[in-house]
Amino acid sequence: LWNGTVAFGEVIFPVKLYSVVQEHRVRFREVHLSDGGRIIHRRVGSESEQEVPNDRIRKAYEISEGNQVVLEDEEIAAARGSNAKVIQIEHFADGGEIDPVYYDRPYLLGAQPGGEHAYRVLLAALEQTGKVGIGRFTLRTREQLVALAPHGEALRLYTMRFADELVPTAELDIPTASRKPSGRELEMAERLVDTLAQEWEPDRYEDRHRDAVMALIEQKASGGEVKVRAAAEPPPTPDLLAALEQSLAAGAGRKRERAPAKGGRGSKVGSGPKAGSGSKVGSGQKAGSGSKARSR
């Protein structure tokens, strides 16, 4: 994806950048519903509606109405800055201090030949200190703020969001309740949270929707009809305290044991979207259905 060096202090070592994300989502293309023809995007003059060849298209910035500055790609490239080949670490910070909302896209760093030793020294030292390196580098045409963090045997690089790219909560005009939740309500809600608290096991979650969509596609391909069904939304809770009490009673305060993360799943997928990946998910809420599912 990108080759360059990491520089912190006077330590410099060559690295390679890899994307972490490998998407498996079902990708669609646009089609014309009435005749099934593929849709292509055509660039046209907004008034003439005549197609414009690519070599006549430029980027422009509108300074004010009717007043624009046209820029060539190489002029825009002048904004990218000079450190195109270096991830320059400016300082380190406590990893726990950084709200994950600032992390944007994750990447993995590998070492280029000759860089392995310094790579592992930095990785081990970050691991030991719980710190991350904050720096900048230019990916493609734009300079990014980045964080370098240890993750297992590899260094991760995250591009970061700038603070002004987050919506300030004060700008959202949020209705608040005239009466705060009571101490009793809060205590019961906390107990309910505890009842549903689990160790985080990301592998337990699979994209079952992907399979459902693929099944739909196959059904339609073989000439089948797709039944459009809408689900009813649950009504808002009329009595908060009663709902909390019933939820807790249904969970019976049991701290559920988790089934092994792998195995025993999957086969259940067909049993309906409400089945929940791990049987216990939601089982406490639907009294009666939980105990059986859990005995696997």
Add this chain to the structure above:
Amino acid sequence: MPHGIWNGTLSFGLVAVPVRMVSATRDRDVHFHQVDIETGERIAVQRVCEADGQEVPWEDVGRGYDLDGQLVTLTDDELAAASPERTHTIEIEEFVDLAAIDPAQFDHPYFLVPGSESEGTTRAYQLLRDAMASTNQVAIGRVVLRSSEYLVAVRQREDLLLLTTMLFADEMRDADQIEAVPTGSTGQPSRGEVAQAVKLINAMTRDFDPAGYENRYRARLTDLIESKHKTRRKVEPPVEDDAAAAPAPDLMAALKASLERAGRD
């Protein structure tokens, strides 16, 4: 009240809270539009059917999937039938520690705001928010947005609930799939080197102050546009400084020299 990109219900046990989802990020990028340099006319993008070359109105655009050469078309309504419940409800499946989640799994952040001004809704909303804050837990559930299913994490942030879409574990590449990640005996560090690097890291540590970082790319782009607007002269490309710096031949010496410099700064 802000407009939601998604309206639905967050359910927690038997407690159902109507919510709206709004993006927690805003686009501060400098945006260009496209123009035809011969006529100065702005460019628009038209959707055209390949079969007859005619423009297709948006209502007539569906989704197609290429199944072994056969193009299967689906409407949005048909797609929604794949997981009808999740298109309207986020059911909290479990609560976990925020710190246990790999931040790489987080995708896009949204705020969840109460779906109505009614006392019942706002109180249930506040209750869930406060219970998660005091127990330091994050709620995990799923939702279908724009025909894709997302794993989501919901937690308290300031006065609000922050929902972050997440990647499924199998959408993420592991380090062991990448050969260039050095392991085993390759480049194994000595204890002394790590200790020296730890010292350097500590010497270079500052508080993380998110507002303290300037988006220099955006600033340069804005300057460049202004300067071209004023002078009407072509912007000169920057002097390329793409030569990669040479790696340090002696790691220990480089660490020590850096530490001395960090101490002086």
